[in-house]
Amino acid sequence: MDRTFVMVKPNGVARGLVGEVVARFERRGFTLRGMKALRIDRELAERHYAEHIGKPFFEPLAAFITSGPVVAMVWEGRDAVAVARAMMGVTDSAQAAPGTIRGDFSLSKEENVVHGSDGLESAAREIGLFFREDELV
Ligand SMILES: Nc1nc2c(ncn2[C@@H]2O[C@H](COP(=O)(O)OP(=O)(O)OP(=O)(O)O)[C@@H](O)[C@H]2O)c(=O)[nH]1
Ligand SMILES: [Mg+2]
Known part of the structure; x- marks a missing residue:
C-alpha cells in the first residue's frame, strides 16, 4: 500500500470544499492516516x-x-499517488476532465483547489514536511 500527500489549497478551504475532497477519497477506498x-x-x-x-x-x-x-x-491505498492525481485532474483546471476535483470545482490554473504528490519520492518528502511521525495513525 502506498501513501500520498493531498492538500486542500486556501481557495478550497475558503469555499467549503474540504468535506467534498475528503468524501471522494473515502468513497474511493483510501484510508486516512493524517489530517x-x-x-x-x-x-x-x-x-x-x-x-x-x-x-x-x-x-x-x-x-x-x-x-x-x-x-x-x-491517504493510503493501492497506487495512492497515481490514483490521487487522476482524481484531481490536470494542473490547469480548465483542461481537467469533468468528474475530477479540479474539473468539477475550478476553472483556474493558479488556484486549482487541491495539491497531490507527483511521485512516491515526493510523497514521502511532502508527508515529512507537513507531519511528524506521531501525527500519523
Ligand atoms: N501561472 C502558472 N502557474 C503554474 C504553471 N505551472 C505550474 N503552475 C502552478 O504551480 C503549481 C505547482 O505546479 P506543478 O507542481 O507543476 O503542478 P501540479 O503538480 O499539478 O500542482 P500541485 O499539486 O500544486 O503541485 C500548480 O498547481 C499551478 O498552480 C504555469 O506554467 N503557469
Ligand atoms: Mg506538483
Whole structure:
C-alpha cells in the first residue's frame, strides 16, 4: 500500500470544499492516516515548492499558498499517488476532465483547489514536511 500527500489549497478551504475532497477519497477506498489544518508560511512554501523557485509563476504561487488556511492529509491505498492525481485532474483546471476535483470545482490554473504528490519520492518528502511521525495513525 502506498501513501500520498493531498492538500486542500486556501481557495478550497475558503469555499467549503474540504468535506467534498475528503468524501471522494473515502468513497474511493483510501484510508486516512493524517489530517490537519494549518497556515503555510513562506519558509514552508519554499520547501514544498522548491522545484519551482525561480520560475515566473513562483511568487504568485507562494503568495496564493500562504494566503489562508490549508488542510493537509495523508491517504493510503493501492497506487495512492497515481490514483490521487487522476482524481484531481490536470494542473490547469480548465483542461481537467469533468468528474475530477479540479474539473468539477475550478476553472483556474493558479488556484486549482487541491495539491497531490507527483511521485512516491515526493510523497514521502511532502508527508515529512507537513507531519511528524506521531501525527500519523
Ligand atoms: N501561472 C502558472 N502557474 C503554474 C504553471 N505551472 C505550474 N503552475 C502552478 O504551480 C503549481 C505547482 O505546479 P506543478 O507542481 O507543476 O503542478 P501540479 O503538480 O499539478 O500542482 P500541485 O499539486 O500544486 O503541485 C500548480 O498547481 C499551478 O498552480 C504555469 O506554467 N503557469
Ligand atoms: Mg506538483
